[in-house]
Amino acid sequence: MIRGPYSLALVAFLALISACDQKAPEKSGAGSPAAPTAATSPATLPPGSGSAQADFPEPDITKLLMPLQMRIGAARQAARSDPNDVHKVIDLGALYFAQGFAAEAVPVIERATRLKPDDYGVWYFYGRVLEHAGKPEPALTAYLKAVDVDFARLQSDPNSPREVYVPAYIRAAALLLDKDAERAERLLQQAHEVDRTNPQVLGGLGAAAARAGRADQAIERLKAAITIAPRYFFAHSELARIYEERGQPDLVRIHRDQAGGEVPYFPLGDPVESALLARGMHVGTLIENATQAVERREYTIAEEALQAAINADAGGVVARTALGDLRVLQQRYEDAVREYRSVLRVNPRAVDQRISLAGCLTSLGKSSEAAEILRSVVSDDPSNAVALFQLCRVLVEQKKADEAVQMIEAAAAAASKNALALTQIGEVAVRIDRVELGEKYVRQSMALDPRLPQGRYMLGVILRRAGDVEGAEREWREALRIEPLYLPPRMGLLEILQQRRDRRAMEDVLREGLARAPYSPDMLNTLAWILATSPDEKQRNGQEAVAIAEMANRLTEFGNHALLDTLAAAYAEAGRFEEAVSRATAAIVLARDVQRLEAARAYGERRELYARRQPYREP
Structure with a gap:
């Protein structure tokens, strides 16, 4: 997935606490998006609302964790006590929305639109809530109202951020794309005038052109989107569909591999929705925010997000696993062990967490306990190459190489009819310097399936270690003939050519590979x-x-x-x-x-x- 091109200042703006309290001038001119109906865009509070206590719906929250129940209860009481405080109203709406109570969030955020009728973010939030509640037509009206309000803001303050309202255009276009592609395209053209390098806008324009039968223009726009954002899955999905209609299977395969299947059109990296979900203690969003913070090496922010996720997650499995992984990055192995053990108390058979726990214990010098954990994983699944390799490495360090060989032989016996598993087991043997044993299992795998590219690649690795460069090159070229998209043999072949300083041949191999896998960073x-x-x-x-x-x-x-x-x-x-x-x-x-x-x-x-x-x- 890609992230939207939004600044931190913009994200703060979109947290639905607008600093603009005065009504912006009305948008003028033909062709502007239709204004919402009075039923969905009330401009003022109903008579008599004043500061009287408002009645907000009460969803059944008994299945949530007690801290979340208490937080929702407190937010509902605060909003009822002060129903004209837009912050308190939105806090309640965000909690309802994030915890899966979209229908109950609708009247809450509808009130927020009355309190802040000139706030783009409130209208956009209202559209998100309506769409999640299964009300696409009112949602479309709310998105278009957000566009109107924000256009008026731009007219009144030309120096304000110009990319703010693009997500509303995309959401509206997504609702229109398959039933009124022409209208969707008009909306996206307006967004394109504001932000000409937004890949999501370009992708939507490409999809609209495809639905209008303008395939060449669609391809041009979708390729432009991918040039800006190479992992934009929707654009790859649309290109695969167009090339399939044109009967170009090689191009279909390239883009379908990138997309992973059919992908719907929607804005990615949506700062409004992300802010709302985090505000509402949505576990997935909190973990995603933590992951992004880790990528930026902002470990304190990541930890805060993960702790919030743990408080909101009944089992805490995903969040605690992520926190354990963060502790490993920080080399805080004792803390990581504590998190992984917490997860395993909930799910004692969790494979990845058992392997991670064993890795931490090894780093702490507790190799005996690590070995026992890894033995249990391998006992459950003898073909688990990751656990088998870690176990063999621990055994070799413990001067128990014979036992490591026995584990490899037992795993190979259990996988004697599985060519891929035998190749992986052979690789484990090679990695602990039992090359002859590794070659034995790799050749067994190839006897089962001579067209297995992983087997050809691994045999090439073994031959190269033995000094047979020509043999390695032969196996790697055969692996590429069988599966041109398999990267390891291509990179191995490049290493051989680099040693020969044959840069022209390297360029040929690379261009051939990129023609089939154009988004390989390596x-x-x-x-x-x-x-x-x-x-x-x-x-x-x-x-x-x-x-x-x-x-x-x-x-x-x-x-x-x-x-x-x-x-x-x-x-x-x-x-x-x-x-x-x-x-x-x-x-x-x-x-x-x-x-x-x-x-x-x-x-x-x-x-x-x-x-x-x-x-x-x-x-």
Whole structure:
């Protein structure tokens, strides 16, 4: 999934606490979205409402955790006691909405629209609640009202954020797309005028064009969306559908693999909904917010979100697992053990948590307990290669290599008819330096299924370790012939070609791979590096290197130090030295964060070249 291009200031604005209390001027001109009906867009409170206690619905909350029940009860009492305080009303509505009581949230947020009729966020929230309550027509009206209100805000304050109301356009267009594509397209064209680089708007425009029979224009728009956001699943899904209608199965496969199936149209990274769900203690949103905070290395924020999720989650399994994973990242293994044990008290057979617990215990020097846990996992599933490898590694460290071999042999006997499992077991043997045993099981797997690409790849690994480079190359090329999208043999083949310094052959292998898997960060990065740093002037192409490296970094959200180093080299080759220095600096910071000090040193040496306005050339 991609995140929406919204600033922190905007997210705060969309938290539904508007600073604008004065009514904005009405939007004028033909072609503006239709205004809501009086029934759905009351401008004032009904007579006599005053500050009298309001009556809000009471859903059955008895199945929620007691802390949540108490929070909802307190929010309902606060809203009833002060029904003209929009903050208290929205607090109650957000809790109802996030905890699955959309129908009960409708009258609550309807009141908020009366209290704040000129607030875009309130109208947008009202649309979300109505849509979740199964009322698409009133929801559409609310979204269009949000658009009207926000357009008026832009007219009255041209310096205010201009991308604010784009999600409302997308939500409205999503409701219209399959029944009135022309109207949906008009809405998205208006949004496009405000934000021309929004991939979700471009994706919607592409889908609307496809439904109008303009396939070439649809493809152009959808490809533009993917160029900006390579993992935009909806655009891939639409492209797969168009190419299927055109009878182009190779392109269908590429985009369907990226999309993972049919994907509906809706805004991604929606800051309003995310803020509301977090405000309403929605477990999934809190965990997602924590995950994003971890990616930004904001561990305190992540911990706060996960603790809130634990308080709202009856079992706490997902949230506690995520908190345990965070503790591992922080190398706080004792704390991680505590979280994983809490999860296992709820679900003693949870496989991933048992393996993670064993890993922490190993890090704490408690290898005997770790081995017992891993034995239980392997006993339940002898083909679990992750648990088997961890167990064998622990046994080898305990000077029990013979027992490790026995575990591998037992796992192989249990999986004697499963070619893929035998390949994975063979890999475990190779990784603990029992190469002959590993080769035995890999060859058994290939006897069962000679067309298994994983088996061909693993045999190539074994042959290369034995010094048979030609044999490895033969197996990897055969693996690619069987499954061109399987990345490991292609990367192994590239390593062989790199050792030969055959950059032309490397480029050919990469371009062939990218024709089949155009969104592989590894292949994109390697090709960009060659085009930026090759000693062959005829092979270098700075502009193409920049385009490819930028794509690779968008796929990884600019969070991989090696890919940033490549982007810096590409900028330098293109003569964009200031940007090269900036990206090289970012690469150094990320590399140091993960203790890749040798890589950081190399990036620093290249940065010195860029600062002197010199590109980097490979020897």
